[in-house]
Amino acid sequence: MKLYRLNPGHGLAGLTRHEHDEPEPGRGQVVVRMRANSIGFRDLMVLADNYPLPITPGVVPGCEGAGEVVAVGDGVTRVAVGDRVAATVFPRWLDGPFRRENAAQLGTGVDGVLTEYALLSEDGVVHLPEHLSFEEAAALPLAAVTAWNALTTGEPLRPGATVLTLGSGAVSLFTLQFAALAGARVIVTTSSAAKTERLRALGAAEVINYRANPTWWERVRAVTGGRGVDRVVDPAGPLEQSLRSVAAGGDVALVGRWLSGAAGAAPVDPALLFSSAATLHRIATGSRAHFVELNRAVAAHRLRPVIDRVFPFDEVPEAFAHCASGGGFGKVVISHG
Structure with a gap:
């Protein structure tokens, strides 16, 4: 072989x-x-x-x-x-x-x-x-399981919730697909105008170009009526902006890509961590049980x-x-x- x-x-x-x-x-x-x-x-x-x-x-x-x-x-x-x-x-x-x-x-x-x-x-x-x-x-085994873990860890994701996922990498694409299936309103950031319509076609309610909007958290707050999002799935950073985007009592899922030394891994002011009133979860792929659960959802909705x-x-x-x-x-x- x-x-x-x-x-x-x-x-x-x-x-x-x-x-x-x-x-x-x-x-x-x-x-x-x-x-x-x-x-x-x-x-x-x-x-x-x-x-x-x-x-x-x-x-x-x-x-x-x-x-x-x-x-x-x-x-x-x-x-x-x-x-x-x-x-x-x-x-x-x-x-x-x-x-x-x-x-x-x-x-x-x-x-x-x-x-x-x-x-x-x-x-x-x-x-x-x-x-x-x-x-x-x-x-499925890496990016999809990671996205599923990020969406199901912490408070349950209920229909009508708002989810922000950063970038248009594989984890974010699965996050968008899974969150949309759950009835969530999904916001996605990207640096590519060419990807905007493709993200919308997958179910994104809002797409924010982070190059055109360097302080994109302000745009996130604006499109959520100042409240912020219920959950952030963050494989790209900066964490500071994720914390400024999340609603009080919301969840921020830090995906393992942070360990590569991405720009978002810069130190964060503890005062911001406290004032965000959010819960942070460390996400490193997921277990076999996560994989089995997501496969049930993929099969039920015939997601591709x-x-x-x-x-x-x-x-x-x-x-x-x-x-x-x-x-x-x-x-x-x-x-x-």
């Missing part, structure tokens, strides 16, 4: 293709014939060795993938040969709050899914919504992820280069054909 391996800190030069024997499942394990993967900003951080979790040299990269179970080991009961499944990013994080003992992540500390055949724990896979292709399903571009498996380096170039809209997907 073909697979990719990673030497972190060397960029695209550290991403190399190899051949290896197909794996055999042990007790509690399954072999998945991968049919599609997706990549994003997180994978670029791993390539650059600029990631908060340790990266094993030579690891098989990639934490997002979908495929078909082709073999199961002794004691496996959750899935069977022929099932369509996706891998969970944190295979040991099944439910509840995130804990250090569940921090093993695909594609960093343990082998990931940029391979033709992946050996996975049966606990680390979930069934796919039937209406999705493998390419669409591969877009936004795909930017699809590359063949032999062109993984080109897919990474495209991702790094910026300017896309939706997930970058790799198809195994």
